[in-house]
Each structure stands twice: as structure tokens, then as C-alpha cells.
Amino acid sequence: MTTPSASSAVPPTPDGRPPGGAATPLPALLRPLWFASRMAAGSAQYNEPAAFRICGPLDVAALRRALDAVHRNQAALRTVVARAAPAPPLAVAPAGRVPGLL
Secondary structure, eight states: OOOOOGGGSOOOOTTSOOGGGOOEEOOGGGHHHHHHHHHTTTOOTTOOOOOOOOOSOOOHHHHHHHHHHHHHHOGGGGEEEOOOSSSOEEEEOOSOOOTTOO
């Protein structure tokens, strides 16, 4: 019996999704957190608010470009748990502008 080598493994797409559009199952470690979030829908329990004081003029266009670049390059920031049962898959939203900012 042979095992596939690391070089024969198909890498994920640039945005972190598995090749061929396959769904990524929710990892076992995230299932309890997913279940708890379903029980307390709309809760801000896991939000971490922060505020920054900016002194001087703000280049809004440059800030927008920087936030969009982070959003585009970090698939984890675009990953959501799809509403499916019994095993919800992870879904990565397409890269684009950060919704709801500026």
C-alpha cells in the first residue's frame, strides 16, 4: 500500500477553499462554538470592541485600500459557517471590498 506524497497533494485555491469547489467540513473543535452560537443567536458574546484615536488628517481612500487588501489576502476573515444540517460546512466568501466600512 502506498501513501500519497506531499508533492502529489492538490493545494487549496488562493482564497483558501479546497480545489474543485468542495465544501470544507466544520472542524470538530469548532462544533461546540457553532452550537453555542446557534443557541444564543444575535449575541455579541465573542465580539471584541476596540477604538483608536487618530490625530491629524485621515486619508480615507488609503485606509479603504488597506482594509480591502487585508480582507482580500486573509481568507479567515471571509470564512463563515454555512447554515446546513447536520454538519455545517465552512464557506469562504469571495474577495472584494469590505462590506459596511467607510
